[in-house]
Amino acid sequence: MSSGPNRRMGPPGSATWNLILDAAEGILLEEGYAELTSRRIAERVGIKQRLVYYYFHTMDDIVVEGFRRMSKRELERLANALKAERPLHEVWGICIHTTDSRLISEFMALANRNEGVRREVISFIEQSRSLQVEALERAMKNGKGAVAGLPPVVITFMATSLALALTRESQLGVSMGHRETERVISEALASLEPVAPARA
Amino acid sequence: MSSGPNRRMGPPGSATWNLILDAAEGILLEEGYAELTSRRIAERVGIKQRLVYYYFHTMDDIVVEGFRRMSKRELERLANALKAERPLHEVWGICIHTTDSRLISEFMALANRNEGVRREVISFIEQSRSLQVEALERAMKNGKGAVAGLPPVVITFMATSLALALTRESQLGVSMGHRETERVISEALASLEPVAPARA
DNA sequence: GTCTATACACCGATAGAC
């Protein structure tokens, strides 16, 4: 048979496959998940709606695969940045310059009712947190900063949470307390991890 | 005329009006904003779809009015709690036991593309933050806690952000670093605001 | 790999009777 649940499918990773995920990401960012439809995707890519279902079984698959692709991209960026000097500063820089907070909001909302997305989101948070913890532990062993008695996992949790809140609010148009908070954070970073780190 | 943009409308605050917003809130929480339709609301309340449009002009109005009602409810709860002893502990308790984080996620996502919701969300964040800052400043003047040199607005920003992140993640099924973070926070609360506060 | 055409369900919003 040429159709049904076992119908012929387009190859993951192909050019059109990626264009479809690009379009889905753009719609999610600019219009929200209620507007993420096969017709809108086709319109953006410049193909016919039927083709979307040649590359993906269902709309849910597109969302899950889209998050997985983004997740992979971000984890690579994170792993790369953490090799640098002063990983604490790197952690903060990455948290504050991460994916657009509106896109994150959409995936968060989706994760609360789509089991596939939820699994991917959980996996991403845990991997990302582990990478950060390992980098901070390495830095501590090298004597690059004491982190003031706070366990590395607490540092990373706080950095992630505060950065997300700052970007989410400023995207929205709220700035109350931001300047003061950013100042406290940059002072903490400077004192925990000085410019010329002492080598062990 | 009995219809059109100036058509006759049901009274805000009436029983059915509130039932419609209750249903909308439930759908938003349990099924997400993509499922928030006039037909689903009518089904939940046990009325016909047409009646929803007697009480509200558009679906957008329902979302905006729903957030406004919830916002009012939460601000009253906050103002009440902040009269108590140890406002710092109260701030944390309220942040951690606030509205379901899944509902917040939905409104966050909606705020990014609905101008009415955005205005209400901004207003809520600013009022809520102001209330908390005032309470902390009063407590400091009374000598109830020094707050370790951190400006009150930074304290409230951090409490709100960290509490939201903790509840969001545990709702999702992530717990990595939570125990450690909660411990750091409860120690900070205890040291900044002891059980028997010194009066001025 | 890409297309036309289509089945069938649901959507927001309105007309107008009772």
Place this chain on the structure above:
DNA sequence: GTCTATCGGTGTATAGAC
């Protein structure tokens, strides 16, 4: 205040030709 009925539009997903 509440209803039946309806318009015009859009959604997922599939059949099957080229």
